[in-house]
Amino acid sequence: MAYRQTAAVAERLADKRRLIVKAVRQVVAEVGFRDAQITMVVAASGISTGTVYRHFGSKAELYAEAVSVNSQYELDILMAIANSDGPAVDRIEDAIRVFASRALRVKRLAWAMIAEPVDAEVDVTRMKYRRAYGDMFRDLIEEGIAAGDLPPQNSAASAACFFGALIEGLIGPLAPGAARPTEESRLIDAIVTFCLRAIGTSPSDPLAQIGDKYGTVVPFSPGEDPSA
Amino acid sequence: MAYRQTAAVAERLADKRRLIVKAVRQVVAEVGFRDAQITMVVAASGISTGTVYRHFGSKAELYAEAVSVNSQYELDILMAIANSDGPAVDRIEDAIRVFASRALRVKRLAWAMIAEPVDAEVDVTRMKYRRAYGDMFRDLIEEGIAAGDLPPQNSAASAACFFGALIEGLIGPLAPGAARPTEESRLIDAIVTFCLRAIGTSPSDPLAQIGDKYGTVVPFSPGEDPSA
Amino acid sequence: MAYRQTAAVAERLADKRRLIVKAVRQVVAEVGFRDAQITMVVAASGISTGTVYRHFGSKAELYAEAVSVNSQYELDILMAIANSDGPAVDRIEDAIRVFASRALRVKRLAWAMIAEPVDAEVDVTRMKYRRAYGDMFRDLIEEGIAAGDLPPQNSAASAACFFGALIEGLIGPLAPGAARPTEESRLIDAIVTFCLRAIGTSPSDPLAQIGDKYGTVVPFSPGEDPSA
Amino acid sequence: MAYRQTAAVAERLADKRRLIVKAVRQVVAEVGFRDAQITMVVAASGISTGTVYRHFGSKAELYAEAVSVNSQYELDILMAIANSDGPAVDRIEDAIRVFASRALRVKRLAWAMIAEPVDAEVDVTRMKYRRAYGDMFRDLIEEGIAAGDLPPQNSAASAACFFGALIEGLIGPLAPGAARPTEESRLIDAIVTFCLRAIGTSPSDPLAQIGDKYGTVVPFSPGEDPSA
DNA sequence: CATGAATGAGAATTCATTCAT
DNA sequence: TATGAATGAATTCTCATTCAT
Numbered sequence: 001m002a003y004r005q006t007a008a009v010a011e012r013l014a015d016k017r018r019l020i021v022k023a024v025r026q027v028v029a030e031v032g033f034r035d036a037q038i039t040m041v042v043a044a045s046g047i048s049t050g051t052v053y054r055h056f057g058s059k060a061e062l063y064a065e066a067v068s069v070n071s072q073y074e075l076d077i078l079m080a081i082a083n084s085d086g087p088a089v090d091r092i093e094d095a096i097r098v099f100a101s102r103a104l105r106v107k108r109l110a111w112a113m114i115a116e117p118v119d120a121e122v123d124v125t126r127m128k129y130r131r132a133y134g135d136m137f138r139d140l141i142e143e144g145i146a147a148g149d150l151p152p153q154n155s156a157a158s159a160a161c162f163f164g165a166l167i168e169g170l171i172g173p174l175a176p177g178a179a180r181p182t183e184e185s186r187l188i189d190a191i192v193t194f195c196l197r198a199i200g201t202s203p204s205d206p207l208a209q210i211g212d213k214y215g216t217v218v219p220f221s222p223g224e225d226p227s228a
Numbered sequence: 229m230a231y232r233q234t235a236a237v238a239e240r241l242a243d244k245r246r247l248i249v250k251a252v253r254q255v256v257a258e259v260g261f262r263d264a265q266i267t268m269v270v271a272a273s274g275i276s277t278g279t280v281y282r283h284f285g286s287k288a289e290l291y292a293e294a295v296s297v298n299s300q301y302e303l304d305i306l307m308a309i310a311n312s313d314g315p316a317v318d319r320i321e322d323a324i325r326v327f328a329s330r331a332l333r334v335k336r337l338a339w340a341m342i343a344e345p346v347d348a349e350v351d352v353t354r355m356k357y358r359r360a361y362g363d364m365f366r367d368l369i370e371e372g373i374a375a376g377d378l379p380p381q382n383s384a385a386s387a388a389c390f391f392g393a394l395i396e397g398l399i400g401p402l403a404p405g406a407a408r409p410t411e412e413s414r415l416i417d418a419i420v421t422f423c424l425r426a427i428g429t430s431p432s433d434p435l436a437q438i439g440d441k442y443g444t445v446v447p448f449s450p451g452e453d454p455s456a
Numbered sequence: 457m458a459y460r461q462t463a464a465v466a467e468r469l470a471d472k473r474r475l476i477v478k479a480v481r482q483v484v485a486e487v488g489f490r491d492a493q494i495t496m497v498v499a500a501s502g503i504s505t506g507t508v509y510r511h512f513g514s515k516a517e518l519y520a521e522a523v524s525v526n527s528q529y530e531l532d533i534l535m536a537i538a539n540s541d542g543p544a545v546d547r548i549e550d551a552i553r554v555f556a557s558r559a560l561r562v563k564r565l566a567w568a569m570i571a572e573p574v575d576a577e578v579d580v581t582r583m584k585y586r587r588a589y590g591d592m593f594r595d596l597i598e599e600g601i602a603a604g605d606l607p608p609q610n611s612a613a614s615a616a617c618f619f620g621a622l623i624e625g626l627i628g629p630l631a632p633g634a635a636r637p638t639e640e641s642r643l644i645d646a647i648v649t650f651c652l653r654a655i656g657t658s659p660s661d662p663l664a665q666i667g668d669k670y671g672t673v674v675p676f677s678p679g680e681d682p683s684a
Numbered sequence: 685m686a687y688r689q690t691a692a693v694a695e696r697l698a699d700k701r702r703l704i705v706k707a708v709r710q711v712v713a714e715v716g717f718r719d720a721q722i723t724m725v726v727a728a729s730g731i732s733t734g735t736v737y738r739h740f741g742s743k744a745e746l747y748a749e750a751v752s753v754n755s756q757y758e759l760d761i762l763m764a765i766a767n768s769d770g771p772a773v774d775r776i777e778d779a780i781r782v783f784a785s786r787a788l789r790v791k792r793l794a795w796a797m798i799a800e801p802v803d804a805e806v807d808v809t810r811m812k813y814r815r816a817y818g819d820m821f822r823d824l825i826e827e828g829i830a831a832g833d834l835p836p837q838n839s840a841a842s843a844a845c846f847f848g849a850l851i852e853g854l855i856g857p858l859a860p861g862a863a864r865p866t867e868e869s870r871l872i873d874a875i876v877t878f879c880l881r882a883i884g885t886s887p888s889d890p891l892a893q894i895g896d897k898y899g900t901v902v903p904f905s906p907g908e909d910p911s912a
Numbered sequence: 913c914a915t916g917a918a919t920g921a922g923a924a925t926t927c928a929t930t931c932a933t
Numbered sequence: 934t935a936t937g938a939a940t941g942a943a944t945t946c947t948c949a950t951t952c953a954t
Contacts (some may be wrong), residue, residue: 034262034345037947037948037949038948038949038950039948039949042916047914047915048914048915048916049915049916049917049949049950049951050913050914050915050916050950050951050952051913051914051915053949053950053951054913054914058949058950059948059949059950115343116345117260117262117343117344117345153418153421153422154414154415154418154421157397157415157418157419157422158418158422160396160397161393161394161396161397161419161422161423161426162393162422163396164392164393164394164395164396164397165389165390165392165393165396165426166389166392167392167396168388168389168391168392168393168395168396169385169388169389169392186382187385190381190382190385190386191385191389193381194381194385194386194389194390194426194427195389195426197425197426197427197428198393198422198423198425198426199422199425200425244938244939265922265923265924266923266924266925267922267923267924275939275940276939276940276941277924277925277926277940277941277942278925278926278927278938278939278940278941279938279939279940281924281925281926282938282939286924286925287923287924287925472917472918488801490718490801493943493944493945494944494945494946495943495944495945503918503919504918504919504920505919505920505945505946505947506917506918506919506920506946506947506948507917507918507919509945509946509947510917510918514945514946515944515945515946571799571801572801573716573718573800573801609874609877609878610870610874613853613871613874613875613878614874614878616852616853617849617850617852617853617875617878617879618849618878619852620848620849620850620851620852620853621845621846621848621849621852621882622845622848623848623852624844624845624847624848624849624851624852625841625844625845625848642838643838643841646837646838646841646842647841647845649837649838650837650841650842650845650846650882650883651845651882653881653882653883653884654845654849654878654879654881654882655878655881656881721926721927721928722927722928722929723927723928726937731935731936732935732936732937733928733929733930733936733937733938734929734930734931734934734935734936734937735934735935735936737928737929737930738934738935742928742929743927743928743929
């Protein structure tokens with residue numbers, strides 16, 4: 001019974017952490033890291049300041065965890081695609097499309113998680129995931145080269161550029177007139193074409209629906225709890 | 229004599245502005261806009277707080293001017309290339325190389341000027357120049373398409389991706405893995421190859437030295453006074 | 457118990473507000489609004505800057521509240537007299553005497569609260585109460601006219617002059633010629649005579665002690681907590 | 685010739701002082717002492733900061749001189765009336781009317797000169813003139829008493845109240861809806877009646893035009909140079 | 913453990929006064 | 934002597950973090 005209580009307590013603690021991190025995402029999706037204040041997180045989570053500091057040593061630590069949870073969730077989705085069957089070039093295209101369509105749904109948040117400058121401490125985590133994304137694309141590119149579907153190239157540099165192109169093309173200008181659904185898919189098509197050509201291939205079938213292959217793409221909105 | 233005095237005074241005033249903006253660049257090159265404080269600028273310039281505020285209405289205004297001066301200087305360099313003779317695709321390649329080699333010398337500063345957002349007020353200026361860079365590349369791409377050297381494409385989207393790839397490939401990782409000179413030129417080559425292929429062409433001659441065509445490329449370091 | 461805690465907390469919060477406002481009064485009684493600084497209030501209250509700003513949005517808001525609390529307290533005292541029984545002219549006289557004797561005890565503070573302008577924001581509150589004082593006297597004068605005890609007159613103008621005479625006669629000179637107790641009562645008698653004659657009547661009994669009618673007149677000193 | 689030069693120089697210096705003081709009046713008429721800054725005075729006078737400080741040791745000294753010049757000018761006007769022929773009560777009435785009509789033309793300035801709180805240093809001068817005004821009225825009241833036209837009274841207190849009533853009635857509320865000319869004369873009548881009754885007499889002839897007795901009353905506007 | 917009021921170091925900005933030209 | 938740019942102490946307000954209840 002003592003054990004069970006402890007377990008229950010641990011569970012409740014974990015719940016609090018999730019709640020807080022979720023609140024960070026809500027806040028960041030609205031105002032970005034720069035203007036996010038602990039006060040806002042407290043208000044959004046319904047949890048007191050003191051409790052936030054019981055769970056996280058500092059603001060930076062909390063934000064770092066938020067970045068970590070979020071990025072890991074997205075990375076998992078991309079990794080599932082990267083590790084699936086089929087030619088590397090196809091998987092690259094699929095990964096781009098999935099990443100793009102998800103990021104477009106929560107531009108501000110996506111940009112904050114990937115590109116917004118933050119404290120050095122938070123940056124460590126952000127960079128870790130950027131590198132993970134980069135490595136993933138690098139590996140896929142190398143697979144493509146090995147398969148003879150892509151020309152020889154500096155795969156690491158390509159992956160970095162690749163990712164930059166994605167971010168900038170999608171959420172960089174930060175205000176591309178909030179494209180309507182149709183325009184959005186065209187934007188994605190243009191970016192996909194660009195990225196694939198950049199590494200030496202071309203879209204297999206611009207009209208193919210990702211949904212056909214990977215099931216419904218759940219939009220990564222602030223309401224979605226990646227840690228649930 | 230009255231005139232000469234006035235002129236001299238105006239000169240001294242302009243010098244102060246330059247001195248202050250130069251100090252901002254030094255500071256920003258070290259800690260970025262986010263952590264730059266007026267105190268630091270004051271310390272770096274050897275000028276008092278009051279004087280800073282005599283020349284600039286607010287911190288935001290000062291930073292905006294710093295962005296403006298810097299970006300305009302760089303833009304001018306690129307525009308000179310964009311407006312020179314020869315095939316568009318060659319000019320694109322040259323522009324990339326120049327931009328890349330210059331940015332690599334002052335990574336932190338370059339990244340701050342191009343990618344780091346601060347106040348809304350500063351951001352307006354930053355965005356203005358980002359758009360200017362983007363438009364320049366877009367126009368070049370369209371020239372290339374018209375000349376039949378590039379395939380038809382969404383030139384605006386391409387230009388955005390293009391710029392994103394450049395930034396990310398060069399100064400994105402931020403991790404100061406800071407390549408050594410030799411590696412740097414290889415990094416630039418890789419990025420150039422990537423970017424050109426992305427828009428549907430390839431490097432004319434990866435080994436050509438830009439310096440041969442445009443003279444010595446002055447490194448854009450904080451010590452260099454762009455308004456001099 | 458939860459309720460009691462909440463109540464206790466609310467009580468403590470209210471206490472802090474009172475403490476801060478009280479400190480403002482102490483400071484203002486010494487140096488006036490013009491030279492009162494948040495630092496002084498902080499020092500006088502033994503409360504930190506942050507806390508002051510937790511309770512009041514700005515310096516102006518705090519000062520406005522100080523004016524409000526103080527003036528309302530004094531106004532209530534006068535209103536009680538104004539609304540009591542007896543001829544209007546007698547109530548006017550009583551009101552003057554009470555106001556005068558109270559103000560004389562804290563000249564600097566009284567003058568600051570009534571006459572010293574500060575920010576526009578504080579001034580709004582100050583004016584609101586000046587008008588309230590004026591309206592009170594105007595209404596009393598009109599009652600007196602209706603009762604046939606006072607001659608017909610522009611009651612609004614009379615009330616304004618009336619109040620001005622009071623302030624000036626009592627606390628205007630500001631020169632701390634600070635009469636001794638005995639002289640004070642003579643000063644008050646002179647002012648009362650002046651004011652009453654000005655509206656067309658005369659003191660009923662210059663020697664009557666207000667204390668006889670309204671009980672002990674609590675001196676309105678900075679140490680007195682009007683919100684307790 | 686050396687003498688003549690010196691005299692010319694002295695003249696020029698005096699001119700500068702007048703120019704600066706005049707500028708203070710313009711500025712104060714607009715924003716009051718509280719918000720008047722040396723910068724504004726400099727701008728209004730067309731004279732440099734350094735020169736202002738060559739003529740006046742400090743801001744307080746300058747403002748004190750402005751108060752002095754202005755008040756002395758007005759006092760002279762009133763003294764002329766006070767020292768003229770005729771019954772004291774008539775001269776009192778005339779003085780009130782002149783003071784009132786002049787002050788109404790430049791409310792903000794008049795209020796600043798007479799009632800607005802300022803540095804201790806400036807206040808010394810302000811108080812000196814307030815006392816002078818008070819003494820003048822006190823002497824007139826005593827003359828009236830001696831002549832049997834006024835009842836015995838504390839003439840000093842009466843004079844203070846008197847002056848307070850005037851200020852408050854005229855320019856106290858600071859925003860009495862900017863009365864039109866006709867209303868203004870009625871306001872003055874009401875105040876005159878109040879003040880005279882307060883000391884135990886009544887207006888001789890409310891309709892009499894001051895102009896008939898003392899010639900055109902020059903409005904005391906910021907454009908009028910009292911030291912010229 | 914949770915709470916949220918209190919803390920206070922720190923940052924931007926102002927403006928009277930000085931002093932090199 | 935005049936100028937006005939430069940000075941910098943002083944002031945308000947913020948917000949991450951702590952700790953008594």
